[in-house]
Amino acid sequence: MRFSLPSLDASGVASQPEASPTIAPIYWFPEITGWFQECEALHLFTAVRLVRPARILEIGTFYGRSTATICSAIAANRRPTEFISCDLDFRSASEFSRLFGAIHCLAEVRPPAECNEAFSRGLSTLEYARLQLDRYNFTPFVQLIAGDFRRIRGTFDMIFADVLHDEREIEANLPGILDKIENDGILAVHDITDGHRSAMQRVSRNLQFISQSAHLGLFRFES
Numbered sequence: 001m002r003f004s005l006p007s008l009d010a011s012g013v014a015s016q017p018e019a020s021p022t023i024a025p026i027y028w029f030p031e032i033t034g035w036f037q038e039c040e041a042l043h044l045f046t047a048v049r050l051v052r053p054a055r056i057l058e059i060g061t062f063y064g065r066s067t068a069t070i071c072s073a074i075a076a077n078r079r080p081t082e083f084i085s086c087d088l089d090f091r092s093a094s095e096f097s098r099l100f101g102a103i104h105c106l107a108e109v110r111p112p113a114e115c116n117e118a119f120s121r122g123l124s125t126l127e128y129a130r131l132q133l134d135r136y137n138f139t140p141f142v143q144l145i146a147g148d149f150r151r152i153r154g155t156f157d158m159i160f161a162d163v164l165h166d167e168r169e170i171e172a173n174l175p176g177i178l179d180k181i182e183n184d185g186i187l188a189v190h191d192i193t194d195g196h197r198s199a200m201q202r203v204s205r206n207l208q209f210i211s212q213s214a215h216l217g218l219f220r221f222e223s
Contacts, residue, residue: 025076027069032132033114034065036190041069043213044160044188048073051186053157054081059149059177060162061087063117064129064138066190070160071138081141089126089146092119104168150176157182162190170199178204183223186210192217 027045028038048056048070056074061067067085074081090096096111118128126146133139145152149163159181163173181187187207189200192215200219201207210218 025072026136027072029065029068029136031135032065032068033063033117036065036069037214037216039213040190040216041066043211043216043218045069045073047186047188047218048158049076051158052077052079052081053186055154055156056081056083056158056160057149057152057156057180058083058085058160058162059087059173060160060190061085061126061129061144062162063114063125064132066160066162067129067142068133068136068138071133071136071141074141083142084145084152085142086145086147086149086152087126087129088148089124090115090119091124103172149180152180155180155182156185158186158188160188160190164189164196164200165191166196167199170196170203174200174203178206178221181221183221185221187219187221189217189219191215 025045028041030038044066056070058067058070064085070083070085074083088099090099090111093111093115096115097109100109100111101107115125118125121128123131126144130139130144133142159177161173161177163177164170177187189196192212197209197217201209204221206222207219208222210220212218
């Protein structure tokens with residue numbers, strides 16, 4: 001999906017570039033529930049501004065806090081960018097527990113309390129994310145997809161992955177992520193630690209560490 005890219009006015013609402021050419025774009029959206037810190041948002045926003053990727057994949061939407069950061073950077077770049085955000089979509093705590101219990105081989109996995117924000121309204125997590133993005137007129141900038149990211153076709157210049165939280169997830173998900181990134185592409189990873197970074201580089205020696213802000217790390221993929 002490709003589209004023209006408007007800029008943002010002072011309230012964060014999309015508008016035509018000539019309407020507000022000097023307004024600084026918003027990069028952090030604390031009104032959207034999530035775990036993405038302000039410094040991490042600025043780091044990701046800056047990366048998208050500098051790389052100016054033609055195709056971006058986000059893996060792990062939740063309610064769209066980081067999604068909004070990427071949408072804002074796309075708007076500020078004012079160039080055609082295809083942006084897909086993918087996540088597993090849950091409508092109840094029991095559905096969440098059943099799936100993540102199977103993924104992590106655990107008898108019981110409790111969903112974060114924040115999931116109730118959507119469930120209490122009778123919405124799935126991705127439906128609720130769409131509502132949050134609508135508040136800023138960001139839905140034209142992103143295609144939300146429910147399901148396994150491995151089913152998405154094509155490769156991407158930049159991938160933001162929020163699915164590498166421990167060594168089990170790194171071993172399970174990183175090879176599939178690297179299959180979808182272009183040579184010389186940028187991989188942004190949330191919730192990274194020194195241990196996770198070492199585990200990632202054991203899976204692939206083609207990942208070159210660039211920088212880190214709080215728990216957001218940037219890597220270049222060189223195949």
